[in-house]
Amino acid sequence: MPTEAALIYGMARQMYEDIRYVAGNNPKEVVDDDTAKMFNNLLKNVRAVFPTLRQINDFDPMAPRTLKYKDAMVVVGQLASLLKIINDEHNRLSDAAAGRARAPQQGQGAAKAPAQGGNRGPGAKAAPQEEPLFHDRELYGDSPPKTLTDEGIVPFTLDD
Numbered sequence: 001m002p003t004e005a006a007l008i009y010g011m012a013r014q015m016y017e018d019i020r021y022v023a024g025n026n027p028k029e030v031v032d033d034d035t036a037k038m039f040n041n042l043l044k045n046v047r048a049v050f051p052t053l054r055q056i057n058d059f060d061p062m063a064p065r066t067l068k069y070k071d072a073m074v075v076v077g078q079l080a081s082l083l084k085i086i087n088d089e090h091n092r093l094s095d096a097a098a099g100r101a102r103a104p105q106q107g108q109g110a111a112k113a114p115a116q117g118g119n120r121g122p123g124a125k126a127a128p129q130e131e132p133l134f135h136d137r138e139l140y141g142d143s144p145p146k147t148l149t150d151e152g153i154v155p156f157t158l159d160d
Contacts, residue, residue, distance in 0.1 A: 003094075004049045009087040011042055012080040019073045027070035036064035039076065046083065055082055 002010075015038060022029065040061045047056055059079055062072065 003087075003090060005083070005087045005090045008042075008046055008049055009080065009083040011045070012076065012083050015039065015042060016073065016076045016080045019069055019076050023069040023073045027068065027073075029069050030065050031062060031067045031069060031072050033064040035072065036062040036067075039072070043079070046079070050086065053086070 019035065022035075043056070043059055043061060046053075050056060059075065062075075067075075
């Protein structure tokens with residue numbers, strides 16, 4: 001069952017796609033009453049679900065017929081991106097909690113994990129890094145790169 005965060009993000013993403021479609025055809029058309037009402041309801045729902053999220057205070061309700069679709073697309077896109085990060089973080093925390101719940105208890109046949117860092121021999125690889133909360137999907141696709149070069153740079157190649 002989807003979480004509230006996932007539903008709110010889905011609504012914002014769909015609204016962004018709808019506004020992007022209109023803006024693609026006529027970016028200077030002003031936002032109509034229905035679109036402004038839809039955004040304001042979305043903003044109200046976001047504030048109800050995430051009352052402690054300070055970044056939401058930066059979003060003002062839309063006044064119909066005062067904002068062009070190209071500008072509305074930017075605002076809704078920013079809101080959708082913020083909600084995507086929140087949704088991903090919620091999923092990551094939920095997965096981590098579920099993983100801890102499934103892990104065997106210490107002393108019940110579970111093997112003790114070797115200590116990280118410290119006494120690694122030459123040629124030993126560093127522990128894998130955690131996935132960042134946000135990465136550029138246009139460059140790296142759905143899964144972020146897992147390795148860095150010795151200089152701390154993400155390897156990047158263009159597909160042929």
